Amino acid sequence: MKYASYLVGQQASWGLRVEGGVVDHAELGADLPDTLQGWIEQCAARPALAAQLGAAAAGKPVTALAHITLQPCLPRPGKIVCLGINYLDHAKEGGNTVADYPTLFLRCATSLLAHGAALRLPAVSDKLDFEAELAVVIGQRTRRVAQADALGAVFGYACFNDATLRDYQRRTSQWTIGKNFDNTGSFGPCLVSADALPPGCTNLHIESRLNGQVMQSANTSDMMFGVAQTISLLSDCMTLEPGDVLVMGTPAGVGYARTPPVWLKAGDLIEVDIDQVGLLSNLVRA
Numbered sequence: 008m009k010y011a012s013y014l015v016g017q018q019a020s021w022g023l024r025v026e027g028g029v030v031d032h033a034e035l036g037a038d039l040p041d042t043l044q045g046w047i048e049q050c051a052a053r054p055a056l057a058a059q060l061g062a063a064a065a066g067k068p069v070t071a072l073a074h075i076t077l078q079p080c081l082p083r084p085g086k087i088v089c090l091g092i093n094y095l096d097h098a099k100e101g102g103n104t105v106a107d108y109p110t111l112f113l114r115c116a117t118s119l120l121a122h123g124a125a126l127r128l129p130a131v132s133d134k135l136d137f138e139a140e141l142a143v144v145i146g147q148r149t150r151r152v153a154q155a156d157a158l159g160a161v162f163g164y165a166c167f168n169d170a171t172l173r174d175y176q177r178r179t180s181q182w183t184i185g186k187n188f189d190n191t192g193s194f195g196p197c198l199v200s201a202d203a204l205p206p207g208c209t210n211l212h213i214e215s216r217l218n219g220q221v222m223q224s225a226n227t228s229d230m231m232f233g234v235a236q237t238i239s240l241l242s243d244c245m246t247l248e249p250g251d252v253l254v255m256g257t258p259a260g261v262g263y264a265r266t267p268p269v270w271l272k273a274g275d276l277i278e279v280d281i282d283q284v285g286l287l288s289n290l291v292r293a
Contacts, residue, residue: 009197013075034067044250051249079119079194086251087114093256100264109232112182122196125292135271138169138257139215139279149247157238161201166279166287168193207234211282225258
């Protein structure tokens, strides 16, 4: 199944993405929570609910995409934990060494934007870069889970563009500030349930395109720390909760590593395309 969060007018809602639009959650049952976050939490307690929802959508009214405004898959995740330097070719292009433990940083919910929304080029910098990434949404409260069992914690997957202000990223030894400008973390267009994808989203093509030109092209199996290992390692340190988001790193081809560097500019169209997961696109605006 594919889930979407969106606005109908000014009213926040969510539903199932189907051919021609969405089936709103209000059509699927009067007792459903008002947010996709709430649904994920409900499914954590009763995993069989998700399959029932798919069956309930058959024959229900479909709202056309023209009548909604997509939001980030989860507009206010509790935690957004991101991996850096998680593809060997990306590590090499940036002159970074391969570590035996993942490089980790956090994003804030205020940095998120939806598919189709404006990716904002801030007034203080013109060094805005793109990063095609796979996002993982946690579906079960998870603490100290073995790698062999870790994929049971996943609710679903989505595309992510971890757009970064490179000059601000390098102003400190921590990457936080360059990764948290408003409207730079694109997350969408839909959240695809884990059962619809290969375990751990392995062996899927991932690429970014800038104004139609392929910039990054790789396979999710090239990640040095896969989804299961990442969940296991993180759960040694923190409790992962339903609705938390893990962003799994980017392959080679980013703008800063090119000669000359390629920075996003107003009017650019940047796309992240992951096989079976979706196509995430945003126009860059000043």
